[in-house]
Amino acid sequence: MDSIIESFSRALYLILHLDRELLGIIVLSLRVSGTALLAATLIGLPFSALLGFKKFPLRGLIISMLNTFMGLPPVVVGLFVYLLLSRSGPFGFLALLYTPTAMIIAQTILAFPIVASLSHSAIVSVDPIIRQASMTLGATPFQISLNVISEARYGIMSAVMAGFGRVMAEVGAILIVGGNIAGFTRVMTTTIALETDKGNFELALALGIILLSISLLINAALHSIQRKGMVANR
């Protein structure tokens, strides 16, 4: 119990005396996970719209696969990306292994199925009346899609938030492809793993508390936007 209390006071101390190294780690975490989330959304949203609006063969299979990939084990993704980016792998010439870019690629792969699958659910659950009404009013198929997506925007936002939770908490994949190099590819979660390894439990837990607080702030901000939108919609 002492360790846990000690960790909370340590976390508070670290936040108040934010040193450059810790700040760098936090900024890198946000940069890597934020970029990965953005990429996953930019690919995932049109993809989910395609799945929601167009009927084509194997569509059911793709949806099932997406749902399965929501549970992709991060270490497996890490290993897969590692083998692709390794100097002895097909993309070795890009020299991306052990860089933040490699971490972004791995996390994009992890977040994509979550964003795509949950957005798809949000899109298909929009009241069909919206679609029919747009059609009657003479909207083009593209305009109809935009109307439906706009109706589903809060569900889509939840999808993005779920993706954010996934990548911010992830350690297995980025440890493998980033290498946890001090000052270069070391982020919050890999620092926590390292400090746990080194037996610095209080420091590790304190970092965990900071990570959770950051996630809480971001989620609260997104949630308030979502709420305002819902109220305004009524």
Place this chain on the structure above:
Amino acid sequence: MCLVVFTSLSASAAEIICASTTSTENSGLFGYILPMFEKKTGIKVKVVARGTGAAIEMGKRGDADVAFVHAKEQELKAVEEGFFVNRHDVMYNDFVLVGPTDDPAKIKGTKTVADAFKKISAGSLFVSRGDNSGTNTKELSIWKKAGIEPKGQKWYLEVGQGMEKTQRIADEKRAYTLTDRGTWLATKDKDKLAMAIVLEGDPVMFNQYGVMAVNPEKHKHVKSKEAMEFINWLISKEGQQAIASFKYSHGNPLFIPNAK
């Protein structure tokens, strides 16, 4: 003077990746010596810490420029296969057998570590790194010497974790484990281990660290020049002194330099 300015300028942007082991990284050695090397040469060394097996594999695949590990036979084999060049002994420490303070298997007084392993197998628990690391390689060679096949036995726990975590698991399980003196000295008090060294000094437990560069003929992109500079510094008088002056808070040196 001009030369100094020139070399420091030309080297200022250089970075190399060093594949190394958790025992070296967790002991704090790199954090101590690398800034000295960087200050002198301007070369930044980025350390990726894995088990020795994985570190050598990284080098073989061309994902590192230099490897700093401790499994001499594996290293020499990798050099022979042409994956690495310019291998040098750098420093050593030794392995020690640690176990519960009250020593339930009555190891204390035993002369050789192979005999100690036999005693442990007769009714105690043993925690193994089980991760192909240098320590794991050494441990397996001792089992072989003792004529015991530990894998799959009920008393043999392969945990697949780094050295410090393995020690902690051994502590929780009241088991014995083989560890390197560096990690042991650096962590036993901090982790509040109720364990003690039960056997040390058997020549078999000597733990040699070596450094070697990835062969640029296998992987054209490696920063061979900088890697060589790093190796040459490690085995130079200056580098060796830096290693010797690295001490844990109790004043014990963790590694003893022995480059030739």
